[in-house]
Amino acid sequence: MTFTDFDFLFRFLPVFLFVYYLAPAVVRIYVLIAGSYFFYALFDIRFCLILLLLSLWNYALVGLVRRGNRRAFAAGVTVDVASLVLAKAFGAVGGPAWMPVGMSFYVFRMLFFLADGYRGKMKKEPTLPDSLAFFCLFPQLLSGPIMRYADFERSSAFREPAEATGWRRRLRNIFVRLENGLTWLIFGMAAKVLLADHLRSLWNALYGIGYESLSTPLAWLGVYTYSMELYYDFWGYSLMAAGVGVMIGLPMIENFRQPYAAGGVSEFYRRWHVTLGDFFRENVYIPLGGSRNGWLKTVRNLGIVWLLTGLWHGITVNFLFWAGAVLFMILMERELKDRRSRLLHLVGRLHVLVGIPLTWLMFAVSDTERLSAYFQRLFPIREAVGTVYDGDFLKYVSAYGIYLFFSLVFMIPSVYHYFERHRRTPAVTAGLTALFVLCLISLARAGGNPFLYLQF
Amino acid sequence: MRFVNACPLLLVTVVSATLYAFTGFRLPEREPADEIPTVREETVPEMPEELALAASDPLQSDLRGADDEMDLSAEAEQTEERIDPVAEQEQPEDGQPVEEEESGPDPEPVPPYADLSFAEVDASFFDDALFIGDSRTVGLSEYCEELDERATFYAKISLTVKKALDLEFVKTEEGRKSIDTLLDENDYGKIYVMLGLNEIGSGTAESFREDYRVMIDRIREKQPDAVIVIQGIMHVTKNKSNNDRSFNNPRINSRNEAIAGLQDARAGIYYIDPNEAFDDEEHHLTASLSFDDVHLKAASYGLWYEFLRQHGLVRNTEETDVTGNDL
Structure with missing residues (x-):
């Protein structure tokens, strides 16, 4: 059950919210735990067990860790990392059924939890229900964002001093929260359903043709299509997760900050999947010494960070290519930074607008042979091996033009900022309502059919 | 009214959820069965299907009663009837007398x-x-x-x-x-x-x-x-x-x-x-x-x-x- 399932949107979520807000504030955390485990059990009940065991383990250690016990901290990190690595290894051997859904995200939340405890970034010692709830939060269970415990601590939902303010006030608070969360939820849903899903069908079409038979313009279109698909899919998902989070009283977690407006790759990755970037920066890069110990160590530290990031995404060789290419661009920018700011400006933009999309291609195509076939079509030094249809670019641009156009429009930072600032105005509300209806139509037409966009 | 002003999106989603509860969003489409291969199993109801067809096109119903192998023979008879009108249409253009074909x-x-x-x-x-x-x-x-x-x-x-x-x-x-x-x-x-x-x-x-x-x-x-x-x-x-x-x-x-x-x-x-x-x-x-x-x-x-x-x-x-x- 994902966020775009009707069963989630119209059954699970409303029922959950109803029970959640009907319950007194002190009980809500238990409703949240029960609801989240129910949500997770719909995937596989065994996954719940793993999550529960790991949650209890991290909770058991956090007290010691907060008091600066190194051994407890090391033990916690070791078990967390080992279980993730094991699950990934099993997943690679035994197929996806072995890798619990969302595990890499909740394990990272646990690691961050211990690290924040160790560094004294927790105000109070977490209670058992707090820890359980924090690790299993259903809006963030599947694909993040990797929220930090400090954000969870400051969320007001289950400890509001509501009794003092009277029921009218409380009700109003709840409705404001729900309405607020819905704006993010709907915006994210539109990005995912209306843009990403359609872009993906274009990307799938290229896959079906065979990369060796793409015309060069179509191959480039494919690179940008996939880049935008990935962006809208993940950004849309993150906004939906954040929106549901806001609805239950968590703070808004921003996971993407208009990355394609960045002036360079380093900046891009401070704006892309922000919570993962924060995790690696605070827990790997800075503890290793960051960039303060000379050129060589900086390169080493960046290398470690990107190697880990690559491995986190998957243990196939293409993720290493991907990480390597990103690292290369980051290092190049560092070299230019001190000397030539003008050139840096140009190179940085080129990296973001051409380099990054090409790295996404390495991210997308796990088969090295196919990846190489794709690159040969992008840079057609040699004649195409397969048959190429010269009209393919026009064909797909006219078929998907509208999605490509709006995908480009929503890349413009000011478009999103306008929405962000005016999202409670009648005009934007009307727009969101229209988007919501469009999403529903699009999803209803899919009707559980994975081939909605891939008709024969 | 104040609620509508304060929480318009909530209202929209509540309405949608209600609609979903009652309709399941099976929208009346042009021809849903064709465009969307639904999950419903169509293999079972052979009888009603045939009945429906027979009802809609009684002239053809004899053809459908038989198995495929049986159909071949039925088909052979059928086609002779079918060719005739075609041949008749052709003849004026060809200028060939009808008798020749029969003779x-x-x-x-x-x-x-x-x-x-x-x-x-x-x-x-x-x-x-x-x-x-x-x-x-x-x-x-x-x-x-x-x-x-x-x-x-x-x-x-x-x-x-x-x-x-x-x-x-x-x-x-x-x-x-x-x-x-x-x-x-x-x-x-x-x-x-x-x-x-x-x-x-x-x-x-x-x-x-x-x-x-x-x-x-x-x-x-x-x-x-x-x-x-x-x-x-x-x-x-x-x-x-x-x-x-x-x-x-x-x-x-x-x-x-x-x-x-x-x-x-x-x-x-x-x-x-x-x-x-x-x-x-x-x-x-x-x-x-x-x-x-x-x-x-x-x-x-x-x-x-x-x-x-x-x-x-x-x-x-x-x-x-x-x-x-x-x-």
Whole structure:
């Protein structure tokens, strides 16, 4: 059950919210735990067990860790990392059924939890229900964002001093929260359903043709299509997760900050999947010494960070290519930074607008042979091996033009900022309502059919 | 009213959730069964399906009562009735007296499309060919230049047998036209059809065959001299077939068996099964020919063309040359 399932949107979520807000504030955390485990059990009940065991383990250690016990901290990190690595290894051997859904995200939340405890970034010692709830939060269970415990601590939902303010006030608070969360939820849903899903069908079409038979313009279109698909899919998902989070009283977690407006790759990755970037920066890069110990160590530290990031995404060789290419661009920018700011400006933009999309291609195509076939079509030094249809670019641009156009429009930072600032105005509300209806139509037409966009 | 002002989106979603609870969002679409192969199993209700068809088209009901094998004989009787009106239409144009046909066993009255046999042909065979089909035929037109330069293609993604002739999708200089209209305006020597995958999730093999027959009859009416070639629906790969309740090869095979029964050499309707060119040993689409498990990858379309070339339709007489066109 994902966020775009009707069963989630119209059954699970409303029922959950109803029970959640009907319950007194002190009980809500238990409703949240029960609801989240129910949500997770719909995937596989065994996954719940793993999550529960790991949650209890991290909770058991956090007290010691907060008091600066190194051994407890090391033990916690070791078990967390080992279980993730094991699950990934099993997943690679035994197929996806072995890798619990969302595990890499909740394990990272646990690691961050211990690290924040160790560094004294927790105000109070977490209670058992707090820890359980924090690790299993259903809006963030599947694909993040990797929220930090400090954000969870400051969320007001289950400890509001509501009794003092009277029921009218409380009700109003709840409705404001729900309405607020819905704006993010709907915006994210539109990005995912209306843009990403359609872009993906274009990307799938290229896959079906065979990369060796793409015309060069179509191959480039494919690179940008996939880049935008990935962006809208993940950004849309993150906004939906954040929106549901806001609805239950968590703070808004921003996971993407208009990355394609960045002036360079380093900046891009401070704006892309922000919570993962924060995790690696605070827990790997800075503890290793960051960039303060000379050129060589900086390169080493960046290398470690990107190697880990690559491995986190998957243990196939293409993720290493991907990480390597990103690292290369980051290092190049560092070299230019001190000397030539003008050139840096140009190179940085080129990296973001051409380099990054090409790295996404390495991210997308796990088969090295196919990846190489794709690159040969992008840079057609040699004649195409397969048959190429010269009209393919026009064909797909006219078929998907509208999605490509709006995908480009929503890349413009000011478009999103306008929405962000005016999202409670009648005009934007009307727009969101229209988007919501469009999403529903699009999803209803899919009707559980994975081939909605891939008709024969 | 204050609530509406304060929480408009909440209102919208609550309304949607309520609607969903009552309707499940099964929107009345144009023809949902065709476009969306629903998860509902259509295999069980064979009886009602037939009854419904019989009710809608009582004249044909006798044909459907029998098995496929039985149908062949019924079909033979049926076609003779069917040829007659065609022959009658032709005669005024040919200027040939009616009596001649009835008077003797001359080979002359045999229509140009009848009783041909399969043989290898060269590319010019397809100069007067028309291809009707779904995305797979679209792929053939795109990735087989040699064929595309010669033949005409009226193909469209997600095309179905039911809608093929009436949907106005072919771009012409005068706007979009239906195949039905275009068959009035142009003459074709050979008409190749491959359709059926998009409706594989709906109806039964029998109802599919019936729809197919109606379509072929309509084509025949507009193109009295054309050779009509029904191509079996191309298989999907083993991976796809084993994991899909609708798009699987047993289903495709049962549909192919059903439409193979429509072949009738005397009426100029032939059946060929291109799957023999694409299948692996287990009779699935060979995995290496496809990336998406359903369509040939671009580089594989040459095989299809080669198969068509090996299975041209020619008359077994001396005056036939390899193109088969001078008849």
